Amino acid sequence: MSASATRVLFDEPGPRGRRRILLLSLLSALAILGVIAVGLYQFGVNGQLAADRWAPFLRPDYIAFLGQGAKGTFLATAVAAVFAFPLALLLALGRLSPFLPLRWVTTAWIEVFRSIPMLLVVYFFLLALPGPPFNVTFPVFWMLVIPMILVSSATTAEVFRAGIRAVDRGQSEAAASIGLTHAQSLRYVVIPQAIRLVLPSLILALVSLLKDSTLGFVVSYNELQYQGKSLVAYTHFLIQTYLIVAFIYVALNFVLTQFAHWLDRRMQRRAASTTGSLVD
Template identity: 65%
Template sequence: MSSTATQVLFDAPGPKGRRRILLLSVLSVVAILALLAGALWQFRSNGQLDPGKWIVYLRVDYLAFLGQGLWGTLKVTALAAVVAFPLGLLLALARLSRFRVLSTLAAVWIEFYRGIPMLLVVYAFLLALPAFGVTFPRFWMLVIPMILVSSATTAEVFRAGINAVDRGQHEAAAAIGLSRRDAMASVILPQAVRLVLPSLILALVTLLKDSTLGYVVSYNELQFQGKTLVSITRYLVQTYLVVSVIYIVINFLLTRIALALDARMKARAAAG
């Protein structure tokens, strides 16, 4: 099977497309470097690079404070992923079902939560539901919206992966006497999951970034802890740069894992 995880959701660009992407990438890098240079010049001119404004972030109590926020971020992200990804798979299977009612209900769920910003869902749990006497702890006011929105987006990832499995696999499963359900469970789904695994890791990156909406419900995730630290140190630029670096490092590691998995799958496909 020649399909790869990259091809599940996107068509591979041709020679002109690759040249255009390369040119845009180079221009983007140059523009970003110019912006960074300008920002550093402004920071230096305004005294924002003064070592005294940065050394405070090496204090044990400040590091522990940010560490609590990082733990809160990782906790909500992990729990949301553990629930949302299997739910997304079930929604994908439901949408592909031959039962029209089940397929329609799954499609409505997916399209609704794909089309609505997660911030509105968070506000629904924070403001709308309490008006009807339905309340949740702050932790769940963040986690449940993350699950609802992520389940819809990952459902489409799983559906694309299932559709990307070669049709011959379905026919081979039927030829050996497997029912449609058994073929899906034993033959199609394992291949589909392998195809979309890098995309799921990138979805985990999205969940990690979505966790920053915890500030709306005053949940102690990393972004909220950074906001509190600004009120303590009065160093807005420095605090948010430190917080941003933490997010960038985590997202970089997750992205590298996704790329490594994609490369491994391509190597297996080429060897096969």
């Protein structure tokens, strides 16, 4: 998690805590490398590393097939994020609202969808809604994306709420002193600062959405995981196919995570330069 996200959501660790985190990270890395080494040895013993089992994945039609799945994954993730993040901000504001009924409704939404696994929500849209008494059917794409929106909006709402609470109370008081209403203070002063604080965390929430899109295989949506499943049925190369699919997911998540860290560092430098200008 990025530095600013850590400061917003948790207490920043001290020197001893940082040393403990570093030690645990090194031990975890060694354990992961050990598991990978054992796995590669077993694959080699059983002939899974033979060239003829990997060569088909260099064919243009195989690459295009997996590329179509990656495109479906990106589309589902992007559409879910476009709807989930603004909804999450509204839910956070509702939970902080002094209007009690609104706070109850938004709190119930957040707690329910934070607690339910997304797989169950997908099954509800796939199996329960089309039958009586609802008799509502959604296209395959939306049977995946709507559950992603519902669950992500609930979890991301807590990120926004933490960001809003992290903004210094003096900002709201200063806004009130120049005649801004509570709503105007939120819109022009508090929310922009809160978004800047949690922006790296939103990138990490995007990573979570990307991984949630793998449930598209449940509704037969052509995302990367589903395309991999179809490729296994055609080639019977289960290990090779899923290792390649896993590598693609790792690469995509790594790029998004690095972007979050870069964005956090850039925001810190900008904040430091702004503070220095004010001091001068």
